[in-house]
Amino acid sequence: MSEEILRVEGLRKRFPGVLALDGVDLSLRTGEVHVLLGENGAGKSTLIKMLSGAYHPDEGRILLDGQPVEVRTAGDAQRLGIATIYQEFNLVPELTVGENLALGRPPRRFGFIDVKAMHRQARELLDRVGLDLDPRRRIGTLGIARMQMVEIAKALALNARVLIMDEPTAVLTTSEVDKLFSIVRQLRDEGVAIVFITHHLEEIAQIGDRVTVLRDGRSVAEVPANTAEDELVRLMVGRPIDQQYPREPEQPGRALLKVSGLGRRGAFDDVSFEVRAGEVVGLAGLVGAGRTEVARAIFGADRYDTGEVTVDGRPLPAGDIHAAMAAGLGLVPEDRKGQGLVLGADIAENLGLVTLGDASHGGFVDRSGQRKAAAKVAGQLGVRMSGLGQEVRTLSGGNQQKVVIGKWLLADVSVLILDEPTRGIDVGAKVEIYQLINSLTASGHAVLMISSDLPEVIGMSDRVLVMARGRLVGELPAGEATQDTVMALAVTEVEGTRVQ
Amino acid sequence: MSSRTKVWFSENGALVALVVLAVALSLLSSDFLSVSNLLNVGVQAAVTAILAFGATFVIITAGIDLSVGSVAALSAITLAYLSTTSGLPWPLATVIALAVGVVCGLANAALIAYGKLPPFIATLAMLGIARGLALVISQGSPIAMPDAVSHVGDTIGGYLPIPVIVMVVMGLIAAVILNRTYPGRAMYAIGGNEEAARLSGIKVNRQKLVTYALSGGFAAVAGIVLASRLASAQPQAAAGYELDAIAAVVIGGASLSGGKGRAFGTFVGALILAVLRNGLNLLSVSAFWQQVVIGVVIALAVLVDTLRRRSSN
Numbered sequence: 001m002s003e004e005i006l007r008v009e010g011l012r013k014r015f016p017g018v019l020a021l022d023g024v025d026l027s028l029r030t031g032e033v034h035v036l037l038g039e040n041g042a043g044k045s046t047l048i049k050m051l052s053g054a055y056h057p058d059e060g061r062i063l064l065d066g067q068p069v070e071v072r073t074a075g076d077a078q079r080l081g082i083a084t085i086y087q088e089f090n091l092v093p094e095l096t097v098g099e100n101l102a103l104g105r106p107p108r109r110f111g112f113i114d115v116k117a118m119h120r121q122a123r124e125l126l127d128r129v130g131l132d133l134d135p136r137r138r139i140g141t142l143g144i145a146r147m148q149m150v151e152i153a154k155a156l157a158l159n160a161r162v163l164i165m166d167e168p169t170a171v172l173t174t175s176e177v178d179k180l181f182s183i184v185r186q187l188r189d190e191g192v193a194i195v196f197i198t199h200h201l202e203e204i205a206q207i208g209d210r211v212t213v214l215r216d217g218r219s220v221a222e223v224p225a226n227t228a229e230d231e232l233v234r235l236m237v238g239r240p241i242d243q244q245y246p247r248e249p250e251q252p253g254r255a256l257l258k259v260s261g262l263g264r265r266g267a268f269d270d271v272s273f274e275v276r277a278g279e280v281v282g283l284a285g286l287v288g289a290g291r292t293e294v295a296r297a298i299f300g301a302d303r304y305d306t307g308e309v310t311v312d313g314r315p316l317p318a319g320d321i322h323a324a325m326a327a328g329l330g331l332v333p334e335d336r337k338g339q340g341l342v343l344g345a346d347i348a349e350n351l352g353l354v355t356l357g358d359a360s361h362g363g364f365v366d367r368s369g370q371r372k373a374a375a376k377v378a379g380q381l382g383v384r385m386s387g388l389g390q391e392v393r394t395l396s397g398g399n400q401q402k403v404v405i406g407k408w409l410l411a412d413v414s415v416l417i418l419d420e421p422t423r424g425i426d427v428g429a430k431v432e433i434y435q436l437i438n439s440l441t442a443s444g445h446a447v448l449m450i451s452s453d454l455p456e457v458i459g460m461s462d463r464v465l466v467m468a469r470g471r472l473v474g475e476l477p478a479g480e481a482t483q484d485t486v487m488a489l490a491v492t493e494v495e496g497t498r499v500q
Numbered sequence: 501m502s503s504r505t506k507v508w509f510s511e512n513g514a515l516v517a518l519v520v521l522a523v524a525l526s527l528l529s530s531d532f533l534s535v536s537n538l539l540n541v542g543v544q545a546a547v548t549a550i551l552a553f554g555a556t557f558v559i560i561t562a563g564i565d566l567s568v569g570s571v572a573a574l575s576a577i578t579l580a581y582l583s584t585t586s587g588l589p590w591p592l593a594t595v596i597a598l599a600v601g602v603v604c605g606l607a608n609a610a611l612i613a614y615g616k617l618p619p620f621i622a623t624l625a626m627l628g629i630a631r632g633l634a635l636v637i638s639q640g641s642p643i644a645m646p647d648a649v650s651h652v653g654d655t656i657g658g659y660l661p662i663p664v665i666v667m668v669v670m671g672l673i674a675a676v677i678l679n680r681t682y683p684g685r686a687m688y689a690i691g692g693n694e695e696a697a698r699l700s701g702i703k704v705n706r707q708k709l710v711t712y713a714l715s716g717g718f719a720a721v722a723g724i725v726l727a728s729r730l731a732s733a734q735p736q737a738a739a740g741y742e743l744d745a746i747a748a749v750v751i752g753g754a755s756l757s758g759g760k761g762r763a764f765g766t767f768v769g770a771l772i773l774a775v776l777r778n779g780l781n782l783l784s785v786s787a788f789w790q791q792v793v794i795g796v797v798i799a800l801a802v803l804v805d806t807l808r809r810r811s812s813n
Contacts, residue, residue, distance in 0.1 A: 299699075301699055321698065321699065322701055322703065325701045331699060333699055338693075338695065339693075339695045339699055340696055340699070341693065341696055342688070342689050342692030342693040342696050342697070342759065344692050344759045345688060345689070345759065349685075349688070349689070352685075353689055353700040354700045354701055356682060356685055356686065356689075356700075356702065357682065357701065357702075360681075360682040363682055363683070364680050365680060365681060365684075365685055367679075407700065
């Protein structure tokens, strides 16, 4: 058995009003992939922020190679060889790959930056992560998967012995995940200790060696990675979850949303489909297949060149969000924090955003009415909060998503487009979102759901549409949609041509 | 302290600072706490405060308006020119002067919303344009204000200065707009997250027009108040006042990154600046040192706010 490199003992951290960590132990060995599992709010983020020097523990200690260490700043973490790759990357988009890799300590000659040496070093690092990339390329021109590889290379440049990865697979497609895994395995074999956070249970057995489960700020178990998924879920939520995808299909009614021949140069082409009342239509495909672009065009957030969108028989003008909303369309965007929420505003403000116009009479807003409506919908959705005045920034991902969906429920839309509705949300909250989708369709709403999570899009959709390279390449009824059939469609036309 | 008192203190830090400042000055100078001196402070604060209320709208949307000082001067010059030089009835001249302020704001907003210029650049251009137009119209010389309008610079009953009343009224209008109206609530949403606001159906560009138009309108009022006090409109009046206005907004707790700010906070911010200047005068601190002190206060106010926010996260 390899030796222990990092040990965490009895870590506690209290924030105003919350006990974020209440006794966490963790033991990490060299050359292992140690999965950190837990619902959102269980304390994973707090723990890794302590290991990376962003927070300081109130109690407990961190030992590296058996010696107690203080990780007070990001610089401390770097010196100790602990590197963290967050979901939001620490890369400067305007600088090149090489400059990012050398950030803060570029090779110098006669006081000037030695560009040649910088690029040579960058190439060596990129080679180690198997990335064939020109170091002169600007970071901003790369896709998410390659940015992530550059982040890993950056960690290697700092001679990281402990690499913490916060949900690295959340934004990747299946083939990108495979590539990431092979690099993680290679680093593991080189002796790097890796802390790996994921919400995808099926990834644990594939990539992990051991699993530490966090629940309510405590480490509740350390189990081998081949533990059954049911058991992991039970450990994580403290109760068994009967059904991961509790879809209750309805008898579909009339077509509420009709899209015909929709196209925009360079983005998508000839997209036609309909969504009927009571139906959940899934939109599957690889990242970059054009699904989000189509959704935004339908909603009027972006323009389109050809085709037509009709809601309940009435055609919509292109590029007009207001008209789309008036017709009964709603969009829950893929980027919850960037596009769905005003993070610095409170829950009541966010819930009232869509209905602000309806609640205004002669320019004046009925704020007490707005607040009452917000309280009602927050109760319905089971938003866990200290009160309507809580800033949404401080809510967990699942509760934030409930707020985004809630603002559309208040507007009483007939067609709701959900773009990656459960990305970065823990298992328990996911099921709550699914039940919400069920109750929407039960009351005659139509749902169009974009999801890169294959089991989810298959489990929750009544029909699955598959997009590839900007086109609809197939439609599968619920019975015929499997991971294999959907993936086969998603990659057919794009093999070898995938660009980031 | 209970947590509620703590929250109150952290949200009203500027008010606490103002009270501390006033208490300190009343101990240091026996003249400070007299009614006439306090009303004098109010008059000193009025123009900055009115400009700052307008700037509050803009700053809440994460914008900035550098043109308010120039727009104030242009509006006052317009009023004086139309009524004194051209002989237009003063009510009509006043309405046109206010409209000039609004139009300047709309021009700013058009450049920002539709031309996609950064607010800093668009309003910097307007700073030059409005000041230049004021000089062109007046040919560089002061113009007498019509008597009827000049009364705005007077007092009621010999002691209550009208500029103070105008300041309070404009402050109340700003508070009602921010708290109770659609444009006000939309400003917070746009400043907090413009894309989320747009995807929630708020017509962002239209609301920006409203925001900058309000800023221009408030600037026009400020310009008229200032000219009334001096009984003449001066083309170089209110130069640099935009920076005082921004300082008042920021001291009052608004964030330049948007989504945060209150009319009352701005009011307190403007009073802090005026009290500070008044107190330093009473203590015979040289005008040169006053600038240093005020600069330090602005930095401190924002620093304390930033540190507090960081510790609460």
